Every structure is written in C-alpha cells, then in structure tokens.
Amino acid sequence: xxxxxRRPADCGEALERLFEFLDHEIHEADGDRIRQHLADCEPCLxxxxxxxxxxxxxxxxxxDQAPEQLHVRIREQLTILRTQVRES
Ligand SMILES: [Zn+2]
Numbered sequence: 338x339x340x341x342x343r344r345p346a347d348c349g350e351a352l353e354r355l356f357e358f359l360d361h362e363i364h365e366a367d368g369d370r371i372r373q374h375l376a377d378c379e380p381c382l383x384x385x386x387x388x389x390x391x392x393x394x395x396x397x398x399x400x401d402q403a404p405e406q407l408h409v410r411i412r413e414q415l416t417i418l419r420t421q422v423r424e425s
Pocket of ligand 1: 380382
C-alpha cells in the first residue's frame with residue numbers, strides 16, 4: 338500500500354472520483370480521503386453538494402439510476418462550476 342492512501346485527496350482527485358464516491362463504488366479508504374478533503378475544501382464541497390442534490394432528485398423521480406443524459410448534464414454543470422471557481 339502506498340502512502341498516498343493516508344493523505345487527504347487533493348482537489349483534482351476529489352473531483353475526479355466524486356461519482357465513484359457518490360455511487361459507493363470507491364474503496365473505503367479512498368472514500369475517507371475524499372470525505373476528508375471535502376470537509377476542508379469549500380469549492381469541492383460546493384461541487385459535492387450539486388452532485389448530491391441531483392442524485393437525490395433522480396431518486397425521487399423513481400429512477401434508481403440516473404439516465405445517461407442526466408449524467409452528461411451533471412458533468413456539464415460541474416464543468417461550469419469549476420470554471421467559475423477558477424475565475425473567482
Ligand atoms: Zn478541493
């Protein structure tokens with residue numbers, strides 16, 4: 338096991354693995370690192386909130402899985418958010 342598993346994730350990794358994290362497809366240790374990062378990093382937390390919100394929205398509309406189109410839309414949304422964070 339490398340020592341990267343003991344450090345909190347950085348922004349790039351946290352965002353990159355947000356979907357895995359939300360879908361619980363991520364290794365528990367990695368999930369903890371991402372959670373740790375989100376607790377400290379406001380821009381990433383803002384993105385996490387968007388994903389979490391959309392995910393709940395999908396669940397409420399009686400689909401277990403987000404349709405492909407919605408995933409695309411979420412990703413577009415996150416790209417916009419990321420650009421805004423960088424520019425601010
Ligand atoms: Zn971050």
